[in-house]
Amino acid sequence: MVYRKKPASADQNHDDELKEKFGTNFQAEKPKYFKEIVKWICLIIVALLTALLLRAYVFEWVVVQGQSMEDTLYNNQVLFVSKLNCDTPKRGDIVIIQIYEGNWDYLSFFKDVPLFRALFPCQDEVNYIKRVIGLPGDEIDIRDGYLYINGEKQEEPYTKGLTYEQSFELPRIVPENKVFVMGDNREYSKDSRQLGFIDFERIKGKAVFRIKPLKDFGNIY
Known part of the structure; x- marks a missing residue:
């Protein structure tokens, strides 16, 4: 029985190009949009709570x-x-x-x-x-x-x-x-x-x- 190699897809070719350019950890270079959004939401919540605490106990x-x-x-x-x-x-x-x-x-x-x-x-x-x-x-x-x-x-x-x-x-x-x-x-x-x-x-x-x-x-x- 003869096995034929499946042709590489366009995505696979793209990944191979990125590996050659950035190394095998190229995926780590992709921007983490979700984590950035969560980080900014947390910062906004902390800022609001800080402002409320200052207003309640320190000054207004x-x-x-x-x-x-x-x-x-x-x-x-x-x-x-x-x-x-x-x-x-x-x-x-x-x-x-x-x-x-x-x-x-x-x-x-x-x-x-x-x-x-x-x-x-x-x-x-x-x-x-x-x-x-x-x-x-x-x-x-x-x-x-x-x-x-x-x-x-x-x-x-x-x-x-x-x-x-x-x-x-x-x-x-x-x-x-x-x-x-x-x-x-x-x-x-x-x-x-x-x-x-x-x-x-x-x-x-x-x-x-x-x-x-x-x-x-x-x-x-």
């Missing part, structure tokens, strides 16, 4: 709304906010406080997981920006349009208008783990004089500097 920026912090801050200004050391506020700090938590109805299956609640924004959350006036143990009083802390009249060059007691009965001692806050525009600010003392855990961050407008970029203190 906020937009001022309203006139309660004039003449220090104005409507639509953008601020850089640090979320580090929120549990140790200092008198004079300008802070973001959570007034209404909002809801996670769009992520109802994750709303009981603290990590997801920190990473993703909730709907209808309400935050105010105010200045820390009183710390735990301080006696707060308001008399004749001026603020008194521990019996001493305060010089507050950053304020606009006179300071009135409004609906919060004073003098009062600031409880542990709470602060007394007010807006700098004292006659047009909803703050601790209506809301009461603010828990440390409701402080979401400290405003550090102004980002926009560019002409006012820099320190806000």
Whole structure:
């Protein structure tokens, strides 16, 4: 019986040419498109998670709304906010406080997981920006349009208008783990004089500097 050699196919001839040109491992030179795509997808996912973690635990920026912090801050200004050391506020700090938590109805299956609640924004959350006036143990009083802390009249060059007691009965001692806050525009600010003392855990961050407008970029203190 005679066996005839099967003619080489065009693909085989092409492979033989590549072997002669690149050696027997020529297939390793072929681009690995699938691996490249997977690598880029992983990089994008890592970048997004890093950005979310930074926003949740390190910093973010906020937009001022309203006139309660004039003449220090104005409507639509953008601020850089640090979320580090929120549990140790200092008198004079300008802070973001959570007034209404909002809801996670769009992520109802994750709303009981603290990590997801920190990473993703909730709907209808309400935050105010105010200045820390009183710390735990301080006696707060308001008399004749001026603020008194521990019996001493305060010089507050950053304020606009006179300071009135409004609906919060004073003098009062600031409880542990709470602060007394007010807006700098004292006659047009909803703050601790209506809301009461603010828990440390409701402080979401400290405003550090102004980002926009560019002409006012820099320190806000």
